[in-house]
Amino acid sequence: MNLAATATNESLAQTSNVLIYSAMAVYLLAFFAYMAEWLFGSRSKVARTAAALTGGDRKSAAAPVKVRSAREGGSTAVLERPEVITRSASGTRDLPDGPGAAGGDAQGDLYGRIAISLTVLAWGIEAAGVVTRALSVQRAPWGNMYEFNITFTTVAVGVYLALLALKKNVRWIGLPLVTTVLLDLGLAVTVLYTASDQLVPALHSYWLWIHVSTAIFCGAVFYVGAVATLLYLFRERYESKLAAGLKPGSFATSVMERLPASATLDKFAYRVNAAVFPLWTFTIIAGAIWAGDAWGRYWGWDPKEVWSFITWVAYACYLHARATAGWKGRKAAYLALIAFGCWLFNYYGVNIFVTGKHSYAGV
Amino acid sequence: MSKASMNDTGTGKVSATENDTGTATENDTAERARDARELGDAGSTLSTAPREEREDTTIGGPTLGIVGWFRWIWRQLTSMRVALILLFLLSLGSIPGSLIPQASVDELKVQDFKERHETLAPIYDSLQLFHVYSSVWFSAIYILLFISLIGCIVPRTWQFVGQLRSRPPGAPKRLDRMPAYATWRTTAEPGAAREAALAILKKRRFRAHTVGDAVAAEKGYLREAGNLAFHIALIVMLVAFASGQLFKSEGGKLIVEGDGFSNTLTQYDDFKSGSLFNTDELAPFSFTLDEFTGTYERSGPQLGTPRTYKADVRYTTDATGPEKKAVIEVNKPLDVDGSKVYLIAHGYAPVVSVKDGRGKEVFRGAVPLLPIDNNVSSTGAIKVMDGYRDKNGKKDQLGFAAFFVPTYGGKGSGQMFSRFPALDFPVLNVGAYHGSLGVDSGLPQNVYQLNTDKMKAFKDAKGNVLKKTLLPGDSLTLPDGAGSITFEKEVKEWASFQITHQPGDAWALAGAIAAIAGLAGSLFIQRRRVWVRAVRGADGVTVVEMAGLGRSESAKLPEELAELAGTLHSEAPSAPDPAEKTVEGAEK
Numbered sequence A: 001m002n003l004a005a006t007a008t009n010e011s012l013a014q015t016s017n018v019l020i021y022s023a024m025a026v027y028l029l030a031f032f033a034y035m036a037e038w039l040f041g042s043r044s045k046v047a048r049t050a051a052a053l054t055g056g057d058r059k060s061a062a063a064p065v066k067v068r069s070a071r072e073g074g075s076t077a078v079l080e081r082p083e084v085i086t087r088s089a090s091g092t093r094d095l096p097d098g099p100g101a102a103g104g105d106a107q108g109d110l111y112g113r114i115a116i117s118l119t120v121l122a123w124g125i126e127a128a129g130v131v132t133r134a135l136s137v138q139r140a141p142w143g144n145m146y147e148f149n150i151t152f153t154t155v156a157v158g159v160y161l162a163l164l165a166l167k168k169n170v171r172w173i174g175l176p177l178v179t180t181v182l183l184d185l186g187l188a189v190t191v192l193y194t195a196s197d198q199l200v201p202a203l204h205s206y207w208l209w210i211h212v213s214t215a216i217f218c219g220a221v222f223y224v225g226a227v228a229t230l231l232y233l234f235r236e237r238y239e240s241k242l243a244a245g246l247k248p249g250s251f252a253t254s255v256m257e258r259l260p261a262s263a264t265l266d267k268f269a270y271r272v273n274a275a276v277f278p279l280w281t282f283t284i285i286a287g288a289i290w291a292g293d294a295w296g297r298y299w300g301w302d303p304k305e306v307w308s309f310i311t312w313v314a315y316a317c318y319l320h321a322r323a324t325a326g327w328k329g330r331k332a333a334y335l336a337l338i339a340f341g342c343w344l345f346n347y348y349g350v351n352i353f354v355t356g357k358h359s360y361a362g363v
Numbered sequence B: 001m002s003k004a005s006m007n008d009t010g011t012g013k014v015s016a017t018e019n020d021t022g023t024a025t026e027n028d029t030a031e032r033a034r035d036a037r038e039l040g041d042a043g044s045t046l047s048t049a050p051r052e053e054r055e056d057t058t059i060g061g062p063t064l065g066i067v068g069w070f071r072w073i074w075r076q077l078t079s080m081r082v083a084l085i086l087l088f089l090l091s092l093g094s095i096p097g098s099l100i101p102q103a104s105v106d107e108l109k110v111q112d113f114k115e116r117h118e119t120l121a122p123i124y125d126s127l128q129l130f131h132v133y134s135s136v137w138f139s140a141i142y143i144l145l146f147i148s149l150i151g152c153i154v155p156r157t158w159q160f161v162g163q164l165r166s167r168p169p170g171a172p173k174r175l176d177r178m179p180a181y182a183t184w185r186t187t188a189e190p191g192a193a194r195e196a197a198l199a200i201l202k203k204r205r206f207r208a209h210t211v212g213d214a215v216a217a218e219k220g221y222l223r224e225a226g227n228l229a230f231h232i233a234l235i236v237m238l239v240a241f242a243s244g245q246l247f248k249s250e251g252g253k254l255i256v257e258g259d260g261f262s263n264t265l266t267q268y269d270d271f272k273s274g275s276l277f278n279t280d281e282l283a284p285f286s287f288t289l290d291e292f293t294g295t296y297e298r299s300g301p302q303l304g305t306p307r308t309y310k311a312d313v314r315y316t317t318d319a320t321g322p323e324k325k326a327v328i329e330v331n332k333p334l335d336v337d338g339s340k341v342y343l344i345a346h347g348y349a350p351v352v353s354v355k356d357g358r359g360k361e362v363f364r365g366a367v368p369l370l371p372i373d374n375n376v377s378s379t380g381a382i383k384v385m386d387g388y389r390d391k392n393g394k395k396d397q398l399g400f401a402a403f404f405v406p407t408y409g410g411k412g413s414g415q416m417f418s419r420f421p422a423l424d425f426p427v428l429n430v431g432a433y434h435g436s437l438g439v440d441s442g443l444p445q446n447v448y449q450l451n452t453d454k455m456k457a458f459k460d461a462k463g464n465v466l467k468k469t470l471l472p473g474d475s476l477t478l479p480d481g482a483g484s485i486t487f488e489k490e491v492k493e494w495a496s497f498q499i500t501h502q503p504g505d506a507w508a509l510a511g512a513i514a515a516i517a518g519l520a521g522s523l524f525i526q527r528r529r530v531w532v533r534a535v536r537g538a539d540g541v542t543v544v545e546m547a548g549l550g551r552s553e554s555a556k557l558p559e560e561l562a563e564l565a566g567t568l569h570s571e572a573p574s575a576p577d578p579a580e581k582t583v584e585g586a587e588k
Ligand code: HEM
Pocket: A274, A313, A316, A319, A320, A322, A323, B047, B048, B049, B050, B078, B079, B080, B083, B087, B145, B148, B149, B150, B152, B153, B227, B231, B234, B522, B523
């Protein structure tokens, strides 16, 4: 037995812990900055939704998306591109997206930018924490639930920052995301902490890299989708209330006004979930192949396998619902939340409450 | 572009919105209905999803006799709504199997559960909750789902083939009702503009043709193809899985270092096979276990956790073939002749020798013992069946209940359990019996258990069963000259293997890959239509209208249309507009 190979690098593990705690501190600052963004933004209330619904603002609601080219130097000035006018499908409300958390308030926007900068910083520190952890054990940083958690939150924030970098309208995810990241990391460093160590032989496989990394990535993306779905449900209720002539409370108004329109949230959630569904399919199949190598059968209805399957079927259900008359909108959204609930249960519930072949994941 | 020109070009749009703001909602609803109808027509055959027929029959179902009923049931079963419900039921139905112990996974746990829950167990039993995944109700759900799936795929495939053979439908009357729309007045002739549009669309791999005054084009057929491929792949996977279950064989074999195994039914310790399996299908290979190596964590909080397990083997694919060396590890089965050999478990086999009453060695060998904890404390039986005579020369049989620890905690450490899984301080404890081992009774015997029903214990001074803890090299002498047993200075390791032959694996894998590819096509490709109409307006100037329609709303669609419009615009440039000229001029 090679003792040197199994010795874990204690000081690197220590560094990793310090980095994770530091990342938590910076996330906490980011959290306050996001709060400030929301608080300052609330000063400028613009009841655009109600106006759009009552029809006074109808024209601007259906405002054309202008797609112009920056092409200059045509022989005459008329050689501009024709404009493309878009219409929503009939039956959906034609509502403008909210202005975002800052609500057009300059100070709020400043805080929002600070929050994003802090999130980037915290993310960098956390990523460094994950990398040093990986180096300290000389393997992929997902051998137990603690490592799984820190990697998971890093990827979730990474997805958010990537979407921001791609200029997608996702700033509204910031606050809920950072809040749950803090909770998750808190859980990780207290309840789930496991000292760094090597893996049992059953986990020695390159499928570990493939299967678990895609599982983590899918989870992070599903999570972003679930946040969008939840906000969609709130915003949709708010819009229905307005449409029915009711007057929602001032807090709800203040928050909801600043979110994107329900149709936008719905579409965003769908895209996110649909985009990652094939990868989730792949994750399960990769797991099956690995199980085939490790346990001599590729599918054996182990609790973890069962719940991956349930999650998969639930998301398939959601995608189907989106294509089925009478199931679009709220019903489909509930299905998406149920599906994410299955994912969560598979991750926490099965590891903690159910014993199966996957229970070496070291709670 | 200036406001004036927008008003001018987007005529239909603007007047419609003005109506809306102005008067009654009746107009509005009527208009919406017309909108929906036109959108529906323009988007027809843009997918092959079954049309959702909402309550097309009166309450109480059809009154059409058996054929009618059958049709009605079939239509329900293959509707998207029922597919959705069945999918939901499938995920719901999978849940109990993950929470209640399953006989197919762990029989012992089921027994244990049944003992602990006396009232619940019979109820669970009658609901088949101990084998959910082969239960009648679970099977019913997935069989219905797959019937529904086939009933859905077949007509959809036909429809899709039809769509591939026909051409995209002509432009709807009012293009400005489509989700993305652009228009301008051009100096080009209508015919030339249409031709240019046709060329541009074809160049971008649209299927395009001219119908009347407009060009109709469509792209993204791969979406549908991918979707169908995905659903067909699901069926392939299910069939592969099912046939694998029917034809598979799976057996276990425990082998001590130095021993071998050849793949025939009689050599297995236990053997299971699917109902269509034929023993002739066992591949004629054999292998020998040269050495098993296990290493364990020596320090830290995970002390004793296994780090490596590997088995060095030599194997041949038939009796006469050359021997090849291979290493089998936990994640790396050996693949021979379509069968896979997995390393499943390991343990120790201390070597013991037994002398009989006449001093003759009647047994010598490594006795595999079964681990009972993570530190490989092991139990088992040492049986001396033949050749033993007591001191009077009378035939008898000997049996020893064996308990073994690879790392002894030392005297005074309380119970004799192992401290560490490696062979650091091996100790063997034996309890001695003689009499009939019960081997001849014809009943199957568990090699690892000593049945003492027909045996008599040797007694120690206090009248208890004679027991002794042996270090390597130590012996236990049986009373009254009945012989002795010696723990030789050697402990071998054993490994147990699972040998699986499961046809259909390749099909399942192929289905899985096709499913992912199809799914990616289905979810990432947009199927969309583009129409370009060019007609001479009332003032003699050509008006170009372009519109796009997709299966689902997508931000990409207007972008693509804008690009197409831009390209077409460079070939059919805007005509100077009398009203616009002044405004444009003023801006300059
Ligand atoms: C084994 C069960 C099934 C699974 C796992 C499954 C899964 C899926 C998935 C993931 C999609 C992609 C959704 C999308 O394109 O947005 C889809 C689409 C579709 N499925 Fe299924 N499906 C199953 C059974 C069925 C059945 C029984 C039917 C027939 C009624 C059906 C009809 C369709 C149709 C028509 C679409 C296309 C929807 C669209 O174009 O958006 N599926 N299915």
